[in-house]
Amino acid sequence: MMTLKCGLIFLLLIVPFIANGHGREIGGRRLNEYISHYETLSYDTKHVHASHNRAKRSVTKDPYVYLRFDAHGENFHMRLKRDVTTFSDNLVIDGSDGPVAVDTSHIYQGELLNVPKSHVFGSVIDGVFEGRIVTGRESYFVENAKHYFPNKTHTDESGFHSVIYKESHVSDPYEDVRQGHGGGCGITDEISSWMDSIQNSAVEEPEEKPAAVKENPGVPIKAKDEDFQWPPHQKYSKEANWRPNGDARSEENHHEEAHERVRRATRPKEENRNTCSLYIQTDPLIWRHIREGIADRALNPKIKHDRGRKHEIDEKTREEILSLIAHHVTAVNYIYRNTKFDGRVEHRNIRFEVQRIKIDDDSACSEAYNGESNPFCMENIDVSNFLNIHSLGNHEDFCLAYVFTYRDFTGGTLGLAWVASASGASGGICEKYKTYTETVGGLYQSTKRSLNTGIITFVNYNSRVPPKVSQLTLAHEIGHNFGSPHDYPQECRPGGLHGNYIMFASATSGDRPNNSKFSTCSIRNISNVLDAIEDTKKRNCFLASEGAFCGNKIVESGEECDCGFNDEECQDRCCYPRQIGERDLSMNATARGCTRRARTQCSPSQGPCCQSETCSFVPAHLGVKCRGETECSWSSTCNGTTPECPEPKPRDDKTKCNNG
Template structure:
């Protein structure tokens, strides 16, 4: 059984995936070797009350064709990117998928008209212990290799802290003074120009003093574009000059190497592979956000794209003792966020549009990222900034230091918890928003909150489950448009490059394509659409034929959706009553309506309909509700604190309570006969949290204490492992 169960403080419900990874691995290896034949990978599984039939093809867009990967000692490395994929759900127009395959296990994001889902490898949440074993969890990991959860099930555990929160920077006076000294010290061609002030991106924490030292950064005036709302008619850029790609340099530091290495058992090759996947997932997520935003100022700025041109992967070998090579300044674990950004900014990154460091360090004050904000006025900092000299007073002496202010950093841990991909992806989009010229949203109309949530540039992190969380406000769009206009007018350096745009031949219908049936005639089985490579016969019969365009006389192509007839190349009529989506536990079937190639969104079944073999309830068309809701109860934990000496098996039973009254928490086994559940009620599945997150359920449905990776366990292992005890014994004797 799979039922509603919390994964951690951020994710309130998840399910497990158990598809045959050996079969997927074989498909991946075939696709990697393929040159002409079909090089796609098919992935099929069921979860959340529905089926997923996914087709994946190699991602050819996220990384530059001349990508350079640098190792920890500065040497160039050959690193495979063949495990990075993009794709879509077969039969669901408008869907898209991106992620990676490792050992036949998919990790990434699935987006469909019915909802969005994140898939992660199980070891992110069920880590190995210091001996690189899983104990009883080992069998669980052989049973399920990954977890999946809905975007709607990501929540913000610190939302209740936000009342009265202003600005969200939380920087102290000393840091503000340092910023002020730097911001007025940029030298370029003997002209002093003020540089921007870094802006921190935070989650509010329990009692942390707020600082309003740079509150004016978020004033109404700062958020209103200098051109106001009385713009002239926009100029349309000539297509040949449509340079819209921002090149990226991404560096990963020793701490994120150490964290990922621990989750993959110390395998260096797997660590590099996971780091590359992490970069690809985040850049792809940011691309979808920026690509779909129209930054229209005096000139139309459309389809902004990011492409990784250079990667530097630091391992943690320089952080170990003894080490005889060049030191790595990022080895120091207790660097505050401002100094961390400053360290990164000391490098020369002017050959790139932006340069970022990914780290795994728990910055104080809930900080998730930090970046320099651009200005349309010509001040230093942000996208395309050159490596320049800045002066500051150190110990009463003037000191000149060269810095790159086209930089930013993000971290993947917060309050000792790994943040979900949705949060870190929005953090990257937020920090890049600063680099593009947007301060935090300040005017009330640009931070509405409520049901639709706040926008990307809201000062504090969001869980990402509200519609506005992945969009820019009108304030941000105005500020970013001004910076892009300044670049267009040559008032700021232009480092954007031309983009190839959509890739015709990947069987995904993208902007500018009527259809997409594949790369060549061997891959294209669609008589309504031209493939990327036209054969001689197509050219002979139609001199104007072009790839990814419909053939003459056609209304649609099956590549556009399941409601296009492959025989007639026209919409399937409603009178034919063709089912394009089958009935699921939580939604009714859907039939073609004759007006579009897309399958109409199916009607959801009534809320609280039982699903998943009677162990969950339907909520808004998805099988995500706890069955406790059927009896107007709330799911709860049976805990050893409330019931001393409780059987550990009892702690792995699903329980319900009245509202928030923990004193009424009862196992479903106690009332199973009254509500039609099987005898014994419902058991939490292996790997589920139990005892109020103090343990996990093993394969024998017993609650095991979960301190294998905690700080107390690490201290215990340090003090009481065999090597330490032998050392102490030798020292004593």
């Protein structure tokens, strides 16, 4: 029998508190070099924190956190649910000294109530939401004010704790001062030649039996030796998005010319291997940057050396680092899941899932430290050598392995990664840890590397990079890992009003329509690599996805129907596809993918007993046979009450069937 106390808890869960707040415009001032306009938020964080804690403790199936505020002339009414898709159920988190227990319940995804096609993702820490809101018309970023007002606390007299700004208010202030080589790309002939030689110098080794669990070993000793000679590497320098087409340089793009495509094969639905597993490491410099921001606000000088307080700040630092990882992986998922990489085979719903995280603190960076040295403690590492250090570890248990850092690389470089090839050269997704040969300084070297790697940084020209830019940087570098070089030729880098695409030779600020999309050139290149994996020409490390996906023509949990990805694929007048066209939205602003259209009883995607012309059940009196008879059962006919074919009646007992 439920006690009064339990009953009250239940009521709290089903009648959520909605925190209300208002955005305040700050005189049209710039927030920083990147963001031209912002407003502030001041909703009640204590109530949001209490709502988060209730949802965290909830034993109900669908606990939500609600948050409501006004800003930029819009009313935002968010419904948030714990994100259980970005991190693996078997997520392992390591600290500098081994595994650590870190709670991930503060990571959320959700939607805006009564706003069709909206989505929200982010985190709630101490009652403050930080993340991204997409309404369909505009995209907004909400950040903790501490990132821009470091001396600010939640209780100071200014009365705000967050800032909110539009995606369209993000621009690149360093467009004209970035260094690069020809069109903004840092790949010189020397670097390109070196990359090709490494990727084609792999020493293939016999297949080993898979180990139960593999640790990611430390960097070999020679990587820590200051005299070790690093070769050059691919650099990627962030430049202009508005930049028009440059001259038609002879950049290698590795994509085939447009041609008549053969009829595409469809991947067997039962496999559904579409998930790329991630290993993400954060280095001591990003730990130091985030922790100092927390300590500046939280530490009283009188208790500066309090061990309990230090432990609390360390936990908060890990919590914020997990949020940073989740925000970026989720943003990349929205891009890749909504792109059709259709080569010879249809590759849909490509997604990423974090399986392992290594959070390096800066304890190994002090002069008094006597343990094993951490090469990432070195502050003056150029970007190519930084990736090389990361690549020396064994990361073959993962689809991709990345390092997040807070290093101000020269020339405005934000990221760097190995490029996959469909031709058989090593590098990119699913690559194994193996030996590569090279000549450095006239000496022959043989080194084991993982070329399924990449890195990104969150600081540029001494300024913190806005989330939009760093999220697109990660999408860009992963695009290299999937087989796309920089966009080329002219039709795939249009510039101008609509901007350049994700794989343009330099990063973009994200304020143009094309900035978050792949060009047709990139799609071809990536599709070629995925086809090579499908044809077993390259290793397939993709994992099966257990979640439903609107657009795969299979009606799954939570879907009313599923007629395909877009209008081109959907030949069903009864159902909306995943990507709803402008015409349908103009007729029904609340239309949602994989739901039936108004005044329909069913969709043919639900079963053979739905009439495609009328979107209604096939009447029983027509006697339409939907399943033929077999040795074991009689035939079945539509009964007029369901779109599915009724289960057939079995034949009489003792009837021989199935060779029995």
